[in-house]
Amino acid sequence: MSTLMHVIRENMATNWLGSIVSINCGDSLGVYQGRVSAVDQVSQTISLTRPFHNGVKCLVPEVTFRAGDITELKILEIPGPGGNGPRGDFQQNDLGMSSVGFPGSASQNGTGKLLKKAGSSSSAPQNIPRRADARSQDVAVSPQQHQCSKSYMDRHMESLSQSKVFRRRHNSWSSSSRHPNQATPKKSGVKNGPMKNKDDECFGDDIEEILDTDFDFEGNLALFDKAAVFEEIETYERKSGTRSRGTPNEKSARYRHDENILESEPIVYRRITVPQASKEFCTDSGLVVPSVSYELHKKLLSVAEKHGLTLERRLEMTGVCASQMALSLLGGPNRLNPKNIHQRPTVALLCGPHVKGAQGISCGRHLSNHDVHVILFLPNFVKMLESITNELTLFGKTQGQQVSSVKDLPATPVDLVINCLDCHENAFLRDQPWYKAVVDWANQNRAPVLSIDPPVSEAEQGIDAKWSLALGLPLPLGERAGRVYLCDIGIPQKVFQEVGINYHSPFGCKFVIPLHST
Numbered sequence: 001m002s003t004l005m006h007v008i009r010e011n012m013a014t015n016w017l018g019s020i021v022s023i024n025c026g027d028s029l030g031v032y033q034g035r036v037s038a039v040d041q042v043s044q045t046i047s048l049t050r051p052f053h054n055g056v057k058c059l060v061p062e063v064t065f066r067a068g069d070i071t072e073l074k075i076l077e078i079p080g081p082g083g084n085g086p087r088g089d090f091q092q093n094d095l096g097m098s099s100v101g102f103p104g105s106a107s108q109n110g111t112g113k114l115l116k117k118a119g120s121s122s123s124a125p126q127n128i129p130r131r132a133d134a135r136s137q138d139v140a141v142s143p144q145q146h147q148c149s150k151s152y153m154d155r156h157m158e159s160l161s162q163s164k165v166f167r168r169r170h171n172s173w174s175s176s177s178r179h180p181n182q183a184t185p186k187k188s189g190v191k192n193g194p195m196k197n198k199d200d201e202c203f204g205d206d207i208e209e210i211l212d213t214d215f216d217f218e219g220n221l222a223l224f225d226k227a228a229v230f231e232e233i234e235t236y237e238r239k240s241g242t243r244s245r246g247t248p249n250e251k252s253a254r255y256r257h258d259e260n261i262l263e264s265e266p267i268v269y270r271r272i273t274v275p276q277a278s279k280e281f282c283t284d285s286g287l288v289v290p291s292v293s294y295e296l297h298k299k300l301l302s303v304a305e306k307h308g309l310t311l312e313r314r315l316e317m318t319g320v321c322a323s324q325m326a327l328s329l330l331g332g333p334n335r336l337n338p339k340n341i342h343q344r345p346t347v348a349l350l351c352g353p354h355v356k357g358a359q360g361i362s363c364g365r366h367l368s369n370h371d372v373h374v375i376l377f378l379p380n381f382v383k384m385l386e387s388i389t390n391e392l393t394l395f396g397k398t399q400g401q402q403v404s405s406v407k408d409l410p411a412t413p414v415d416l417v418i419n420c421l422d423c424h425e426n427a428f429l430r431d432q433p434w435y436k437a438v439v440d441w442a443n444q445n446r447a448p449v450l451s452i453d454p455p456v457s458e459a460e461q462g463i464d465a466k467w468s469l470a471l472g473l474p475l476p477l478g479e480r481a482g483r484v485y486l487c488d489i490g491i492p493q494k495v496f497q498e499v500g501i502n503y504h505s506p507f508g509c510k511f512v513i514p515l516h517s518t
Contacts, residue, residue, distance in 0.1 A: 020077035023048070025069050030054045032063060033076065046070075271504035272473075279476040281484065281515035287506045289486065289515060291476040294424055294456055300472060300499050304491045311355070311387055314471075314489055319362025321487035322418070322452050322469055325512050326367060329450065329467070330415055336370065345415040346373045348447070350438055350463075352421045352429060353381050353388065359452055360420030361391035368398035376402045377409060379434045406437040410445075417442055419451045419463050430462065439463055454481055473501075474515060484515045 034048030
């Protein structure tokens with residue numbers, strides 16, 4: 001380092017004041033760049049004005065370095081002969097410490113190359129060239145020094161590219177960092193004319209004009225009062241009668257294909273009224289559907305049968321609606337299509353010897369017609385109801401399977417269990433051995449359960465259902481009934497009026513709709 005200070009003492013004190021240099025002080029202090037303002041030969045210090053530390057401008061105007069802290073020194077810009085300030089076109093040097101002021105250092109290791117001007121003497125001491133004669137003086141650069149300088153500039157390319165000074169001086173750095181054996185391209189005359197003036201106008205700003213802090217986007221955005229601006233726009237539009245595009249609260253003049261452009265009457269959600277409702281449900285569209293007692297429901301079916309809605313018709317409608325719901329629960333078109341013939345769903349149909357059981361048999365017939373594997377359980381009785389006998393005759397013409405013993409039911413879980421065991425009358429059936437055995441089988445089987453027209457009392461339901469299907473109007477079902485659905489069995493509106501029910505159909509375009517507890 002004493003040799004370094006000797007070089008600085010001999011040359012820089014007189015020739016290099018005002019030069020822009022880069023001083024590497026190691027990993028602890030980092031790299032500084034700035035303009036040389038003073039050199040103290042006694043204390044062996046060098047001072048830089050307007051310094052930059054690792055690419056960031058320092059807060060202090062001047063920094064002083066001791067010789068022992070300097071690891072590497074690079075000359076970035078040489079001042080012109082007329083003064084210490086920079087000039088528009090300068091030659092930039094990127095030299096290692098071992099080559100500064102040592103004309104013979106490149107030839108001592110045998111690897112360096114020396115570029116000489118014609119007529120110069122190799123034995124005479126060589127001074128570091130100034131800016132004016134930088135192209136005509138001898139400069140010794142070894143390959144190792146060239147590689148070190150290039151890697152150093154690559155490391156600091158990102159930080160220097162942020163400043164306009166680097167953009168202005170990029171061409172000079174590229175020419176000086178070229179290998180000595182490569183020829184320097186000649187500049188065209190156009191570049192020295194109007195094009196050069198344009199470059200100075202674009203990239204000629206001083207380094208002092210660079211902003212030290214980032215632009216505060218959030219703070220500037222807060223200065224914009226959007227609500228006040230839009231209010232001013234709306235006020236202007238109301239006065240002038242014009243309408244601009246994109247203003248807030250602008251109502252679209254377009255309507256959907258299913259939207260009425262005429263003003264309609266207010267929607268009445270309670271369109272069904274009954275004499276007494278202990279529980280109310282609502283549809284997906286918000287219509288209120290009250291429940292009816294079992295006695296009123298029984299009277300409704302009796303009056304409908306009097307007007308021609310016979311039991312056979314009611315069984316058929318119930319079977320169709322229940323089978324549609326079951327097909328939907330089994331997967332609908334995703335499950336039941338010609339490509340899934342090898343995955344036919346299996347349904348276990350549990351029926352008792354009563355009208356509810358006949359409804360289940362009708363449902364099983366329609367399911368079997370839709371390529372569903374139906375296993376019908378019906379206990380053996382000496383005398384059956386006529387409705388059950390007729391439904392069994394039709395079911396026998398399908399591919400469905402009928403069993404009368406619990407042992408013949410599948411031991412593995414099925415896709416769906418349809419429960420038609422329970423009824424509102426004949427409570428003594430729950431004490432029969434076959435009933436208890438079937439209930440145990442259904443509870444042990446992990447398949448979901450669909451109950452068709454379940455009884456009101458939860459004590460009469462031996463099997464917990466996931467879904468329940470009510471007929472016409474729902475009964476006040478409990479929690480064990482699961483989610484309640486309602487099906488249309490074709491009762492006319494005037495039949496409801498005869499039993500004291502003000503009725504308006506809640507089904508819309510469907511025959512089976514879900515109900516929600518209110």
